[in-house]
Amino acid sequence: MSGRLCNRIRSTSLMLLIILTGLSLALNAATAAASVSSKDVDSAVTDTIAFMLSTVKEPQVGSVGGEWAIIGLARSGYTVPQHYYDDYYSHVEQVVTANRGVLSEKKYTEYSRLILALRAIGADPANVAGYNLLMPLGDYDKTVWQGINGPIFALLALDSGNYEIPFNKSAVTHATREMYIEDILSQQLKDGGFALSGLAADPDITGMAIQALAKYQNRTSVKAAIEKAIQTLSRLQDDDGGYASLGVKNAESTIQVLMALCELSIPLDDSRFAKNGKTILDHLLTYYSKGQGFRHTADGSGVTGMSTEQALYGLVNYQRTAAGRSSLYRMNDVVSLLSSNHQADVGLPNKHKDVQVMPVVEPGKTFSDIREHANKTAIEALAARGIISGINATTFAPNQSMTRAEFAAIMTKGLGLKPKATNAFKDITPASWYSGAVGTAYTYGIVKGTSTAAFSPDRTISKQEAAVMIANAAKLCGMNTALSTLETRDMLAQFGDYTKTAEWARAALAFNYRENILSQDAWNIEPSAAAKRAEMADMLYRMLTAAKLL
Structure with missing residues (x-):
């Protein structure tokens, strides 16, 4: 050869x-x-919950043995003894009452953390022993005083229940979401990350900043900031899939990056976050010991209570997002976990006795065509309660128009009203699917016909017609819908097409703008334009929220 x-x-x-x-x-x-399976995660979560219930027997108001434990347990869906949440809420009331509603003069994350826990168990943070715990977050200067943690957790807390920021009379600068977003963005470092101090990115804070900003990715500046931060987190990841903070590799740093990826729906085996075949999840479970929770560091140093609680809610977040459910802090699917003795009255004092709160019947319900939609929150919240449905099981068609009959149906469902037939309209037959909804809406004064004998159920509903129905429903819910002629004119005069509105719709339109059911940021009212399904869902969602029925 x-x-x-x-x-x-x-x-x-x-x-x-x-x-x-x-x-x-x-x-x-x-x-x-793929070394860590879903069974491994499920087993670790179940065991950690048992460990936590045995070690945190009476959760208090606090960062360890308190809110984070409650959030992880409540969002896990696992069965927890009823007294556990009831006792915790009683402790919250005691602390809030004893301190006259003042949890801290300096650290406003104390309010944010408590708001998140209360939301998770279905309690109202705006009324805890008569105190509104959302109020402090209306003070911008005090909220951001402690650094980037302030605006991060303020956004997470406010967005968990889509709460309006209350007007804080004592605040020098009244806060807005935009201000909190810009404050976080202004603190992004040159290397793309975030930190409490210094010029080098810290994975914990970078992960938390991403979690707070994730809901605002439709903004160009936010999207760009998140993309840079993700690149930084990928670069900071160690060869074993984990993270270090201040030179110390620890569970909490890994958890906060895991939380960020879940919030962004980035798979954990994404090539940017799988190093030497090891993912964040692989590394996190190296801190776990059966029956003992999670260690802070590999050698067992540090406080294990905090690392265990954070690991639990991080794994629960992974479970939820892997199953296609809402992430940990997107709490539109919450139900009250308190017994009837601890549940505050819902609704406004003057609401009609027949108006009821619609419970969540399909947690995590969503549609494939609303993932990036501005009204996603409203659509999911109503869908989870069976108030609104898609055009099929997976599609919502947010930009499709809605008929008068369809809107009457979601209005009556939203208020929990029982169907009532009516013979008022000749074009509504008893066999029509919308007969009961239209009859109910007419009986309670929510809708009128297009004439004395016709309802026109299949006609597309216009924006001003929808505004009138919403205003009528709001009155039924106990809201004050009255505006003077002068107030109505002043409210509507800011829009270029004000004169094109129908006289019969102006007071209702003004009410909707006054209560932020319709946004005043638009240039025009477009009163005769066909209302889109997503727009109608958003209007109803905002009205029910203002009426304390969600």
Whole structure:
């Protein structure tokens, strides 16, 4: 055999060896990346919950043995003894009462953390022993005083229940969401990350900043900031999939990055976050010991109570997002976990006795075509309660118009009113699917006909017609819908097409703008334009929220 042929054979063999080695490494990496199964996570969560219930027997108001434990347990969906949440809420009332509603003069994250826990168990943070715990977050200067943690947790707390920021009379600067967002963005470092101090990114704070900003990705500046932060987190990740803060590798840093990826719906085996075949989840479970929770560091140093509580809510977040449910802090699917003795009265004092709160019947319900939609929150909240449905099981069609009959149906469902037939309209037959809804809406004064004998159920509803129905429903819910002629004119005069509105709709339109059911940021009212399904969902959602029925 010639030397040239031998060399060619050796070269070919070497090439095959390299290819086979590469394939082997790729397969090994894939196997390693998938080393943690959903069963492993489920087992760790179940065991950690049992451990936590045995060690945190009476949760108090506090960062350890308090709110984070409550949030993780409540959002897990696991069965917890009824007294656990009741006792916790009683402790909250005692603390709030004893301190006359003042949890801290400096650290306003105390309010944010408590708001998140109360929301998770279905309690109202705006009325705890008569105190509104949302009020402090209306003070911008005091909220941001403690650094970037202030605006981060203020946004998380406010957005957990889509709460309006109350007007805080004692505040020098009244806060807005925009101000909190801009404050966070202004603190992004040159390396793309965030930190409490210094010029180098910290994975904990970077992960938390992403969680707070994630809901605002429709803004160009926010999206760009998140993309830079994600690149930074990818760069900071260690070869074993974990993270270090201030030079110390720890569970909490890993957890906050895990939380950020869940909030952004980034798979944990994304190539940017799978190092040497190891994912964040792989690394996090190295801190876990069966029956003992999670260690802070590999050698067992540090406070394990905090690392265990954070690990629980991080894994619960992973479980929820992997199952297609809302993430940990997106709490539109919450139900009250308190017994009837601890539940505050819902609704406004003057609401009609027949108006009822619609409970969540399908937690986490969503649609494939609303993932990036501005009205996603409203649509999901109503869908979870069976108030609104899609055009099929997976599609909502947010930009499709809505008929008068369809809007009457979601209005009556939203108020929990029982169907009542009517013979008032000749174009409504008893066999029509909307007969009961239209009859109910007419009986309670929510709708009128297009004439004395016709309802026109299949006609597309206009924005001003919808505004009138919403205003009528709001009155039924106990809201004050009265405006003087002068107030109505002043409210509507800011819009360029004010004169195109119908006289019969002006007071209702003004009410909707006054209560932020309709946004005053628009240039025009477009009163005769066909109302879109997403717009109608948002209007009803805002009205029910203002009426304390969500």
